[in-house]
Every structure is written in structure tokens, then in C-alpha cells.
Amino acid sequence: MAYDGELVKMENGRWARFQRCTICNAGHPDRDDLSILVAVELDEQYQDLLNAAEGSLELYRQKGIPVHVELAPDAQGKVRLTFEAVSEAVH
Numbered sequence: 001m002a003y004d005g006e007l008v009k010m011e012n013g014r015w016a017r018f019q020r021c022t023i024c025n026a027g028h029p030d031r032d033d034l035s036i037l038v039a040v041e042l043d044e045q046y047q048d049l050l051n052a053a054e055g056s057l058e059l060y061r062q063k064g065i066p067v068h069v070e071l072a073p074d075a076q077g078k079v080r081l082t083f084e085a086v087s088e089a090v091h
Contacts, residue, residue, distance in 0.1 A: 003037075009050075021036055023036055066083070
């Protein structure tokens with residue numbers, strides 16, 4: 001299941017970000033709050049930025065460290081990285 005703001009790499013190798021879009025009127029005059037989640041392809045600047053980030057983050061993933069990448073909410077060309085804590089068992 002996708003969430004609003006999630007970045008995905010499509011089968012064609014291009015990056016897209018899921019975005020919630022409001023459905024206006026949608027044939028239901030009593031419903032104004034309908035929306036749909038769609039993947040919107042990013043422009044070239046973001047394609048290059050995310051391709052570079054993907055390469056460097058692969059090293060963390062190979063070590064089993066989960067990394068979450070998303071565009072900053074203000075979308076000013078910034079990428080936000082979140083590293084999940086990995087608990088190691090002590091023997």
C-alpha cells in the first residue's frame with residue numbers, strides 16, 4: 001500500500017512520488033472529500049538527485065540497514081533520509 005509522498009522507482013527506471021489528488025464533484029454532489037492517490041513522475045533534476053542517492057544508499061541496504069528516502073515536504077530539491085535502528089543480538 002502506498003502513502004502520500006512515497007517515492008517509487010517505476011519499471012521504466014524513472015522516479016515518481018505518490019500524491020493525493022482531490023476528485024472534484026466526482027458525480028456525488030453531497031461528497032466533496034473524495035481523493036485518489038496517484039504516482040506523479042518527477043522532473044529531470046529530481047531524477048538525477050535520486051539516482052545518485054540510490055547508489056550511495058545501496059551500501060547501507062547491503063548491510064541490512066533499512067533506509068527510507070523521501071523528498072522534503074517543501075520540495076526545494078532536498079531529499080530526507082531516515083535510517084531505521086537495527087538491533088543486534090548479543091550472544
